[in-house]
Amino acid sequence: MKRRDFVQHLCPSMAIFALANACVQANEPVTDLSATEIQEFERVSTKYNEEGYFQEGNLVFVNLSNPDFSKLGNNLAYVNILDAGVLLVRTDEKTLKAFSNCCPHQGIRGAWVFVNGRFKCENHGNSYNITEVNTVSCSSNSISGGLLRFNVVAYKQFLKITKV
Ligand code: FES
Secondary structure (H helix, E strand, O other): OOOOHHHHHHHOHHHHHHHHHHHHHHHOOOOOHHHHHHHHOOOHHOOOOOEEEEEEEEEEEEEOOHHHHHHOOOOOOOEHHHOOEEEEEEEEEEEEEEEEOOOOOEEEEEEEEEOOOOOEOOOOOOOOEOOOOOOOOOOOOOOEEEOOEEEEEEEEEEEEOOOO
C-alpha cells in the first residue's frame, strides 16, 4: 500500500475518530509506519494548537478529533487550514486528501470552494482538479490544471502532511 493512500483506511465518520486506530487495524495492520514515525506522532502530541494542528518545517500535523475538523466526516467536505497552506478534503467515505491551498493563478489562499469535485478559487473563478492531472504550481498564473497534492500519513486520529 502506498503511504499517500494509507489515509484511505481511516474510519469514515469523524464521530468515531476515537476508534480510528481500531478501524485502521481492521483493514490493514499498521505495518506501514516505522517505530520512528510513531515516535514522531507521539513527540508532537502535546503541541497541537486550539485549531487542532501543529506545523514544524514542511510538516503539518492534524488532530482530526478537534472540532474544527469535525465536518470532514461528511463526504465532499473540506477544511482550508489557511495558515498551514493545506486544503484537506474528503473525497469519499474512506479517503482524505491534502493539497496546497495556494491558488495556481495568483496565489490567493483563502477563496476556495469545492464544487463538482474541483476546487474553485472565487478570487477570479478559476477551478482546479484534485486528480494530479497537469499539476500546476502556486502563483504560476495558471488558470486550469491540478492542485499540488501533499503526502498524508495517518496514525490513530492524527495525520502528518508533508508539504513539498
Ligand atoms: S487568484 Fe485564484 S483564480 Fe485568480
